[in-house]
Amino acid sequence: MPALRADAARSRARILEAARALPPDGIRHNDLARDTGLGVGTVYRHFPTVTSLLEALHRDALGELVAVARDAASSPSPGKAFTDLVKTGAELQLSRDGLQAVLVAKDVSPEVRALREELLDLSAVALDAAVRDGQVRPDVSIEQVQRLVCGVEHAVRLGDGHDRDLLLGVMIAGLRP
Amino acid sequence: MPALRADAARSRARILEAARALPPDGIRHNDLARDTGLGVGTVYRHFPTVTSLLEALHRDALGELVAVARDAASSPSPGKAFTDLVKTGAELQLSRDGLQAVLVAKDVSPEVRALREELLDLSAVALDAAVRDGQVRPDVSIEQVQRLVCGVEHAVRLGDGHDRDLLLGVMIAGLRP
DNA sequence: CCTTGAAACGGATGGATCATCCACTTGAAG
DNA sequence: CTTCAAGTGGATGATCCATCCGTTTCAAGG
Numbered sequence: 507m508p509a510l511r512a513d514a515a516r517s518r519a520r521i522l523e524a525a526r527a528l529p530p531d532g533i534r535h536n537d538l539a540r541d542t543g544l545g546v547g548t549v550y551r552h553f554p555t556v557t558s559l560l561e562a563l564h565r566d567a568l569g570e571l572v573a574v575a576r577d578a579a580s581s582p583s584p585g586k587a588f589t590d591l592v593k594t595g596a597e598l599q600l601s602r603d604g605l606q607a608v609l610v611a612k613d614v615s616p617e618v619r620a621l622r623e624e625l626l627d628l629s630a631v632a633l634d635a636a637v638r639d640g641q642v643r644p645d646v647s648i649e650q651v652q653r654l655v656c657g658v659e660h661a662v663r664l665g666d667g668h669d670r671d672l673l674l675g676v677m678i679a680g681l682r683p
Numbered sequence: 684m685p686a687l688r689a690d691a692a693r694s695r696a697r698i699l700e701a702a703r704a705l706p707p708d709g710i711r712h713n714d715l716a717r718d719t720g721l722g723v724g725t726v727y728r729h730f731p732t733v734t735s736l737l738e739a740l741h742r743d744a745l746g747e748l749v750a751v752a753r754d755a756a757s758s759p760s761p762g763k764a765f766t767d768l769v770k771t772g773a774e775l776q777l778s779r780d781g782l783q784a785v786l787v788a789k790d791v792s793p794e795v796r797a798l799r800e801e802l803l804d805l806s807a808v809a810l811d812a813a814v815r816d817g818q819v820r821p822d823v824s825i826e827q828v829q830r831l832v833c834g835v836e837h838a839v840r841l842g843d844g845h846d847r848d849l850l851l852g853v854m855i856a857g858l859r860p
Numbered sequence: 861c862c863t864t865g866a867a868a869c870g871g872a873t874g875g876a877t878c879a880t881c882c883a884c885t886t887g888a889a890g
Numbered sequence: 891c892t893t894c895a896a897g898t899g900g901a902t903g904a905t906c907c908a909t910c911c912g913t914t915t916c917a918a919g920g
Binding site: 660665 | 820822827831841853859
Binding site: 685687688690691694716721722723724725728 | 899
Protein backbone atom coordinates (compact mmCIF):
# COMPACT_ATOMS: atom_id res chain seq x y z
CA MET A 507 0.00 0.00 0.00
CA PRO A 508 1.29 3.45 -0.98
CA ALA A 509 2.10 6.04 1.66
CA LEU A 510 -0.76 8.20 2.93
CA ARG A 511 -1.21 11.68 1.61
CA ALA A 512 -0.40 14.42 4.12
CA ASP A 513 -4.00 15.45 4.74
CA ALA A 514 -5.07 11.83 5.07
CA ALA A 515 -2.43 11.14 7.68
CA ARG A 516 -3.61 14.17 9.63
CA SER A 517 -7.22 13.02 9.50
CA ARG A 518 -6.30 9.52 10.57
CA ALA A 519 -4.41 10.83 13.58
CA ARG A 520 -7.25 13.12 14.57
CA ILE A 521 -9.74 10.25 14.42
CA LEU A 522 -7.56 8.00 16.54
CA GLU A 523 -7.09 10.76 19.08
CA ALA A 524 -10.83 11.38 19.35
CA ALA A 525 -11.49 7.64 19.61
CA ARG A 526 -9.14 7.35 22.57
CA ALA A 527 -11.41 9.71 24.51
CA LEU A 528 -14.42 7.42 23.99
CA PRO A 529 -15.40 4.19 25.76
CA PRO A 530 -14.72 1.47 23.15
CA ASP A 531 -18.28 0.21 23.26
CA GLY A 532 -19.51 3.73 22.65
CA ILE A 533 -17.60 4.39 19.44
CA ARG A 534 -19.86 5.84 16.72
CA HIS A 535 -18.51 6.97 13.39
CA ASN A 536 -20.91 9.89 13.49
CA ASP A 537 -19.67 11.03 16.89
CA LEU A 538 -16.07 10.82 15.74
CA ALA A 539 -16.99 12.96 12.75
CA ARG A 540 -18.56 15.56 15.01
CA ASP A 541 -15.66 15.50 17.50
CA THR A 542 -12.99 15.86 14.85
CA GLY A 543 -14.83 18.26 12.55
CA LEU A 544 -14.37 15.79 9.69
CA GLY A 545 -17.13 14.39 7.54
CA VAL A 546 -18.73 11.05 8.30
CA GLY A 547 -17.57 9.73 4.97
CA THR A 548 -13.98 10.46 5.89
CA VAL A 549 -14.23 8.56 9.12
CA TYR A 550 -15.72 5.57 7.30
CA ARG A 551 -13.03 5.77 4.64
CA HIS A 552 -10.27 5.45 7.23
CA PHE A 553 -11.97 2.87 9.42
CA PRO A 554 -14.73 0.97 7.66
CA THR A 555 -15.66 -0.91 10.84
CA VAL A 556 -15.39 -0.31 14.56
CA THR A 557 -13.17 -3.37 14.77
CA SER A 558 -10.69 -1.88 12.32
CA LEU A 559 -10.50 1.20 14.53
CA LEU A 560 -9.95 -0.87 17.67
CA GLU A 561 -7.20 -2.74 15.87
CA ALA A 562 -5.43 0.48 15.01
CA LEU A 563 -5.79 1.69 18.59
CA HIS A 564 -4.30 -1.44 20.13
CA ARG A 565 -1.90 -2.94 17.65
CA ASP A 566 0.96 -1.51 19.69
CA ALA A 567 -0.25 -3.19 22.88
CA LEU A 568 -0.48 -6.47 21.03
CA GLY A 569 3.10 -6.02 19.90
CA GLU A 570 4.20 -5.31 23.45
CA LEU A 571 2.54 -8.49 24.62
CA VAL A 572 4.26 -10.53 21.92
CA ALA A 573 7.60 -9.17 23.08
CA VAL A 574 6.90 -10.14 26.68
CA ALA A 575 5.82 -13.60 25.57
CA ARG A 576 9.01 -14.01 23.55
CA ASP A 577 11.09 -13.30 26.63
CA ALA A 578 8.98 -15.64 28.75
CA ALA A 579 9.37 -18.44 26.24
CA SER A 580 13.11 -18.62 26.84
CA SER A 581 13.32 -17.59 30.47
CA PRO A 582 15.56 -19.53 32.89
CA SER A 583 12.80 -19.47 35.56
CA PRO A 584 9.75 -20.69 33.65
CA GLY A 585 7.27 -20.58 36.52
CA LYS A 586 7.80 -16.94 37.37
CA ALA A 587 8.14 -15.98 33.71
CA PHE A 588 4.77 -17.52 32.91
CA THR A 589 2.88 -15.97 35.79
CA ASP A 590 4.48 -12.64 34.95
CA LEU A 591 3.30 -13.03 31.37
CA VAL A 592 -0.20 -13.71 32.58
CA LYS A 593 -0.10 -10.71 34.87
CA THR A 594 1.22 -8.44 32.15
CA GLY A 595 -1.50 -9.60 29.81
CA ALA A 596 -4.22 -8.97 32.35
CA GLU A 597 -2.89 -5.57 33.30
CA LEU A 598 -2.55 -4.54 29.68
CA GLN A 599 -6.10 -5.63 28.93
CA LEU A 600 -7.38 -3.73 31.93
CA SER A 601 -5.51 -0.56 31.08
CA ARG A 602 -6.58 -0.78 27.44
CA ASP A 603 -10.31 -0.92 27.29
CA GLY A 604 -11.16 -2.59 24.00
CA LEU A 605 -8.02 -4.69 23.75
CA GLN A 606 -9.89 -7.84 24.70
CA ALA A 607 -12.11 -7.34 21.66
CA VAL A 608 -9.02 -7.23 19.44
CA LEU A 609 -7.66 -10.40 21.05
CA VAL A 610 -10.90 -12.25 20.64
CA ALA A 611 -12.84 -10.81 17.69
CA LYS A 612 -13.49 -13.11 14.76
CA ASP A 613 -13.48 -10.59 11.93
CA VAL A 614 -9.95 -9.34 12.26
CA SER A 615 -7.32 -8.24 9.75
CA PRO A 616 -4.73 -10.80 8.57
CA GLU A 617 -2.02 -8.71 10.19
CA VAL A 618 -3.62 -8.88 13.64
CA ARG A 619 -4.47 -12.51 13.10
CA ALA A 620 -0.81 -13.25 12.54
CA LEU A 621 0.22 -11.32 15.65
CA ARG A 622 -2.32 -13.21 17.74
CA GLU A 623 -1.05 -16.51 16.42
CA GLU A 624 2.50 -15.56 17.26
CA LEU A 625 1.41 -14.53 20.74
CA LEU A 626 -0.32 -17.85 21.29
CA ASP A 627 2.62 -19.86 19.99
CA LEU A 628 5.13 -18.10 22.21
CA SER A 629 2.83 -18.28 25.22
CA ALA A 630 2.33 -21.98 24.62
CA VAL A 631 6.09 -22.48 24.82
CA ALA A 632 6.21 -20.52 28.08
CA LEU A 633 3.32 -22.51 29.50
CA ASP A 634 4.94 -25.77 28.50
CA ALA A 635 8.15 -24.84 30.22
CA ALA A 636 6.29 -23.83 33.40
CA VAL A 637 4.41 -27.12 33.40
CA ARG A 638 7.59 -29.15 32.92
CA ASP A 639 9.09 -27.17 35.78
CA GLY A 640 6.20 -28.28 37.98
CA GLN A 641 4.97 -24.74 38.55
CA VAL A 642 1.68 -25.01 36.64
CA ARG A 643 -0.94 -27.76 36.46
CA PRO A 644 -0.56 -29.80 33.29
CA ASP A 645 -4.24 -30.02 32.33
CA VAL A 646 -4.83 -26.51 31.03
CA SER A 647 -4.12 -25.32 27.50
CA ILE A 648 -2.81 -21.90 26.59
CA GLU A 649 -6.15 -21.01 24.99
CA GLN A 650 -7.84 -21.80 28.26
CA VAL A 651 -5.45 -19.62 30.21
CA GLN A 652 -6.03 -16.81 27.76
CA ARG A 653 -9.78 -17.12 28.19
CA LEU A 654 -9.39 -17.20 31.96
CA VAL A 655 -7.48 -13.95 31.77
CA CYS A 656 -10.36 -12.46 29.82
CA GLY A 657 -12.67 -13.79 32.51
CA VAL A 658 -10.68 -12.14 35.28
CA GLU A 659 -10.70 -8.90 33.32
CA HIS A 660 -14.47 -9.20 33.14
CA ALA A 661 -14.69 -9.83 36.88
CA VAL A 662 -12.50 -6.84 37.70
CA ARG A 663 -14.51 -4.59 35.42
CA LEU A 664 -17.74 -5.60 37.14
CA GLY A 665 -16.28 -3.97 40.24
CA ASP A 666 -14.48 -0.70 40.68
CA GLY A 667 -11.10 -2.10 39.65
CA HIS A 668 -9.52 -1.94 43.10
CA ASP A 669 -9.23 -5.70 43.50
CA ARG A 670 -7.41 -6.37 40.26
CA ASP A 671 -4.43 -7.99 41.95
CA LEU A 672 -6.52 -10.06 44.33
CA LEU A 673 -8.73 -11.55 41.63
CA LEU A 674 -5.77 -12.17 39.37
CA GLY A 675 -4.03 -13.77 42.33
CA VAL A 676 -6.91 -16.17 42.86
CA MET A 677 -6.71 -17.30 39.26
CA ILE A 678 -2.95 -17.71 39.31
CA ALA A 679 -3.15 -19.67 42.54
CA GLY A 680 -5.69 -21.92 40.85
CA LEU A 681 -3.23 -22.65 38.07
CA ARG A 682 -0.72 -24.27 40.42
CA PRO A 683 -0.53 -28.08 40.33
CA MET B 684 -51.48 -5.21 41.33
CA PRO B 685 -54.77 -6.70 40.17
CA ALA B 686 -54.86 -10.09 38.43
CA LEU B 687 -54.19 -10.12 34.69
CA ARG B 688 -57.08 -10.41 32.32
CA ALA B 689 -57.27 -13.73 30.50
CA ASP B 690 -56.11 -12.42 27.14
CA ALA B 691 -53.30 -10.47 28.75
CA ALA B 692 -52.04 -13.57 30.53
CA ARG B 693 -52.06 -15.41 27.22
CA SER B 694 -50.11 -12.67 25.50
CA ARG B 695 -47.58 -12.51 28.30
CA ALA B 696 -46.99 -16.26 28.12
CA ARG B 697 -46.60 -16.17 24.35
CA ILE B 698 -44.04 -13.39 24.58
CA LEU B 699 -42.01 -15.23 27.21
CA GLU B 700 -42.07 -18.39 25.14
CA ALA B 701 -40.88 -16.58 22.05
CA ALA B 702 -38.18 -14.80 24.07
CA ARG B 703 -36.81 -18.13 25.29
CA ALA B 704 -36.04 -19.06 21.68
CA LEU B 705 -33.87 -15.97 21.21
CA PRO B 706 -30.31 -15.24 22.33
CA PRO B 707 -30.72 -12.75 25.19
CA ASP B 708 -28.55 -10.16 23.53
CA GLY B 709 -30.65 -10.45 20.42
CA ILE B 710 -34.01 -9.70 21.98
CA ARG B 711 -35.92 -7.06 19.98
CA HIS B 712 -39.44 -6.07 20.85
CA ASN B 713 -40.24 -5.91 17.15
CA ASP B 714 -39.02 -9.47 16.56
CA LEU B 715 -41.06 -10.76 19.46
CA ALA B 716 -44.10 -9.04 17.97
CA ARG B 717 -43.50 -10.73 14.64
CA ASP B 718 -42.81 -14.13 16.21
CA THR B 719 -45.90 -14.07 18.40
CA GLY B 720 -48.24 -12.40 15.96
CA LEU B 721 -48.94 -9.70 18.54
CA GLY B 722 -48.54 -5.99 17.98
CA VAL B 723 -45.37 -4.18 18.97
CA GLY B 724 -47.35 -2.04 21.37
CA THR B 725 -48.53 -5.11 23.21
CA VAL B 726 -45.01 -6.37 23.67
CA TYR B 727 -43.89 -3.01 25.03
CA ARG B 728 -46.92 -2.88 27.33
CA HIS B 729 -45.95 -6.18 28.96
CA PHE B 730 -42.21 -5.57 29.06
CA PRO B 731 -41.24 -1.92 28.78
CA THR B 732 -37.53 -2.74 28.74
CA VAL B 733 -35.40 -5.71 27.75
CA THR B 734 -34.23 -5.94 31.34
CA SER B 735 -37.78 -6.37 32.58
CA LEU B 736 -38.18 -9.26 30.17
CA LEU B 737 -34.95 -10.90 31.29
CA GLU B 738 -36.10 -10.55 34.87
CA ALA B 739 -39.33 -12.35 34.13
CA LEU B 740 -37.43 -15.09 32.29
CA HIS B 741 -34.99 -15.75 35.11
CA ARG B 742 -36.72 -14.88 38.35
CA ASP B 743 -37.25 -18.60 38.97
CA ALA B 744 -33.54 -19.35 38.58
CA LEU B 745 -32.76 -16.60 41.02
CA GLY B 746 -35.18 -18.19 43.48
CA GLU B 747 -33.54 -21.57 43.01
CA LEU B 748 -30.18 -20.06 43.77
CA VAL B 749 -31.46 -18.42 46.92
CA ALA B 750 -32.74 -21.80 48.10
CA VAL B 751 -29.37 -23.44 47.50
CA ALA B 752 -27.64 -20.60 49.33
CA ARG B 753 -30.00 -20.98 52.26
CA ASP B 754 -29.05 -24.64 52.59
CA ALA B 755 -25.38 -23.84 52.24
CA ALA B 756 -25.56 -21.21 54.96
CA SER B 757 -26.46 -23.81 57.58
CA SER B 758 -24.63 -26.86 56.26
CA PRO B 759 -22.59 -29.04 58.63
CA SER B 760 -19.74 -29.23 56.10
CA PRO B 761 -19.16 -25.59 55.19
CA GLY B 762 -16.30 -26.10 52.76
CA LYS B 763 -18.11 -28.47 50.47
CA ALA B 764 -21.37 -26.58 50.84
CA PHE B 765 -19.73 -23.38 49.71
CA THR B 766 -17.93 -24.81 46.70
CA ASP B 767 -21.15 -26.57 45.73
CA LEU B 768 -22.97 -23.27 45.93
CA VAL B 769 -20.39 -21.67 43.68
CA LYS B 770 -20.65 -24.55 41.22
CA THR B 771 -24.42 -24.41 41.17
CA GLY B 772 -24.34 -20.69 40.56
CA ALA B 773 -21.91 -21.04 37.69
CA GLU B 774 -23.82 -23.89 36.10
CA LEU B 775 -27.10 -22.06 36.41
CA GLN B 776 -25.63 -18.95 34.82
CA LEU B 777 -24.20 -20.98 31.99
CA SER B 778 -27.43 -22.86 31.35
CA ARG B 779 -29.43 -19.64 31.52
CA ASP B 780 -28.06 -17.22 29.02
CA GLY B 781 -29.02 -13.78 30.27
CA LEU B 782 -29.10 -14.64 33.95
CA GLN B 783 -25.81 -12.86 34.56
CA ALA B 784 -27.41 -9.64 33.33
CA VAL B 785 -30.18 -10.05 35.90
CA LEU B 786 -27.65 -10.66 38.66
CA VAL B 787 -25.58 -7.68 37.73
CA ALA B 788 -27.80 -5.08 36.00
CA LYS B 789 -28.17 -1.74 37.70
CA ASP B 790 -31.69 -0.84 36.63
CA VAL B 791 -33.56 -3.72 38.18
CA SER B 792 -36.98 -4.04 39.81
CA PRO B 793 -37.21 -3.74 43.62
CA GLU B 794 -38.38 -7.34 43.76
CA VAL B 795 -35.28 -8.67 42.03
CA ARG B 796 -33.11 -6.29 43.99
CA ALA B 797 -34.44 -7.83 47.20
CA LEU B 798 -33.82 -11.35 45.96
CA ARG B 799 -30.28 -10.47 45.01
CA GLU B 800 -29.66 -8.99 48.42
CA GLU B 801 -30.99 -12.09 50.09
CA LEU B 802 -28.77 -14.24 47.90
CA LEU B 803 -25.72 -12.22 48.82
CA ASP B 804 -26.51 -12.28 52.53
CA LEU B 805 -26.99 -16.03 52.62
CA SER B 806 -23.91 -16.63 50.49
CA ALA B 807 -21.89 -14.40 52.78
CA VAL B 808 -22.86 -16.60 55.71
CA ALA B 809 -21.83 -19.69 53.77
CA LEU B 810 -18.54 -18.10 52.79
CA ASP B 811 -17.86 -17.07 56.35
CA ALA B 812 -18.45 -20.58 57.61
CA ALA B 813 -16.15 -22.02 54.94
CA VAL B 814 -13.43 -19.54 55.86
CA ARG B 815 -13.73 -20.31 59.57
CA ASP B 816 -13.49 -23.99 58.67
CA GLY B 817 -10.20 -23.27 56.91
CA GLN B 818 -11.49 -24.36 53.52
CA VAL B 819 -11.44 -20.97 51.81
CA ARG B 820 -8.90 -18.14 51.90
CA PRO B 821 -10.01 -15.36 54.21
CA ASP B 822 -9.15 -12.39 52.00
CA VAL B 823 -11.97 -12.57 49.46
CA SER B 824 -15.42 -11.08 49.90
CA ILE B 825 -18.63 -12.65 48.69
CA GLU B 826 -19.04 -9.90 46.09
CA GLN B 827 -15.63 -10.79 44.73
CA VAL B 828 -16.50 -14.46 44.53
CA GLN B 829 -19.69 -13.59 42.71
CA ARG B 830 -17.80 -11.50 40.20
CA LEU B 831 -15.25 -14.26 39.74
CA VAL B 832 -18.08 -16.64 38.90
CA CYS B 833 -19.27 -14.15 36.28
CA GLY B 834 -15.70 -14.05 35.00
CA VAL B 835 -15.52 -17.81 34.67
CA GLU B 836 -18.84 -17.79 32.87
CA HIS B 837 -17.37 -15.26 30.47
CA ALA B 838 -14.29 -17.41 29.94
CA VAL B 839 -16.34 -20.51 29.27
CA ARG B 840 -18.55 -18.68 26.80
CA LEU B 841 -15.51 -17.46 24.87
CA GLY B 842 -14.88 -21.13 24.12
CA ASP B 843 -17.23 -23.88 23.05
CA GLY B 844 -18.38 -24.65 26.59
CA HIS B 845 -16.65 -28.02 26.85
CA ASP B 846 -14.21 -26.92 29.53
CA ARG B 847 -16.75 -25.55 31.96
CA ASP B 848 -15.70 -27.85 34.78
CA LEU B 849 -12.01 -27.36 34.23
CA LEU B 850 -12.14 -23.56 34.27
CA LEU B 851 -14.48 -23.56 37.25
CA GLY B 852 -12.10 -25.99 38.93
CA VAL B 853 -9.19 -23.62 38.45
CA MET B 854 -11.10 -20.82 40.12
CA ILE B 855 -12.23 -22.96 43.02
CA ALA B 856 -8.71 -24.24 43.55
CA GLY B 857 -7.57 -20.64 43.65
CA LEU B 858 -10.00 -19.93 46.47
CA ARG B 859 -8.32 -22.38 48.84
CA PRO B 860 -6.14 -20.88 51.56
C1' DC C 861 5.00 27.62 -11.65
C1' DC C 862 1.04 24.75 -14.19
C1' DT C 863 -1.35 20.78 -15.25
C1' DT C 864 -3.40 16.62 -14.29
C1' DG C 865 -5.17 12.65 -12.25
C1' DA C 866 -5.53 10.06 -8.32
C1' DA C 867 -6.58 10.37 -3.51
C1' DA C 868 -9.19 12.30 -0.01
C1' DC C 869 -13.18 14.78 1.69
C1' DG C 870 -17.99 15.93 3.10
C1' DG C 871 -22.61 15.54 3.92
C1' DA C 872 -27.14 14.82 1.72
C1' DT C 873 -29.79 10.99 1.60
C1' DG C 874 -32.29 6.45 1.62
C1' DG C 875 -32.69 2.67 4.59
C1' DA C 876 -33.14 0.51 8.95
C1' DT C 877 -34.59 0.31 13.69
C1' DC C 878 -36.87 2.04 17.72
C1' DA C 879 -40.54 3.00 20.90
C1' DT C 880 -44.70 5.96 21.47
C1' DC C 881 -49.34 7.14 21.15
C1' DC C 882 -54.05 6.69 20.53
C1' DA C 883 -58.16 4.88 18.18
C1' DC C 884 -60.16 0.53 18.45
C1' DT C 885 -61.38 -4.11 20.52
C1' DT C 886 -62.17 -7.36 24.24
C1' DG C 887 -63.11 -9.18 28.76
C1' DA C 888 -65.63 -9.50 32.85
C1' DA C 889 -68.26 -7.31 36.74
C1' DG C 890 -72.70 -5.90 37.99
C1' DC D 891 -76.97 -6.50 28.23
C1' DT D 892 -74.31 -2.55 29.55
C1' DT D 893 -70.36 -0.37 30.76
C1' DC D 894 -65.80 0.78 31.04
C1' DA D 895 -61.28 -0.37 32.45
C1' DA D 896 -57.87 -3.22 30.48
C1' DG D 897 -55.73 -4.69 26.62
C1' DT D 898 -54.35 -4.52 21.63
C1' DG D 899 -52.28 -3.14 17.13
C1' DG D 900 -49.70 -0.76 14.03
C1' DA D 901 -49.05 3.77 11.76
C1' DT D 902 -45.86 7.07 12.62
C1' DG D 903 -42.17 10.39 13.81
C1' DA D 904 -37.67 10.17 15.80
C1' DT D 905 -33.18 8.51 15.70
C1' DC D 906 -29.30 6.21 14.06
C1' DC D 907 -26.48 4.14 10.25
C1' DA D 908 -23.47 3.88 6.38
C1' DT D 909 -23.27 4.63 1.33
C1' DC D 910 -22.54 7.19 -2.69
C1' DC D 911 -20.90 10.66 -5.53
C1' DG D 912 -19.90 15.63 -6.68
C1' DT D 913 -16.28 18.61 -5.03
C1' DT D 914 -11.73 19.70 -3.24
C1' DT D 915 -6.89 18.91 -2.27
C1' DC D 916 -2.41 16.98 -2.81
C1' DA D 917 1.81 16.04 -5.13
C1' DA D 918 4.24 14.18 -9.23
C1' DG D 919 5.79 15.27 -13.82
C1' DG D 920 6.43 18.75 -17.24
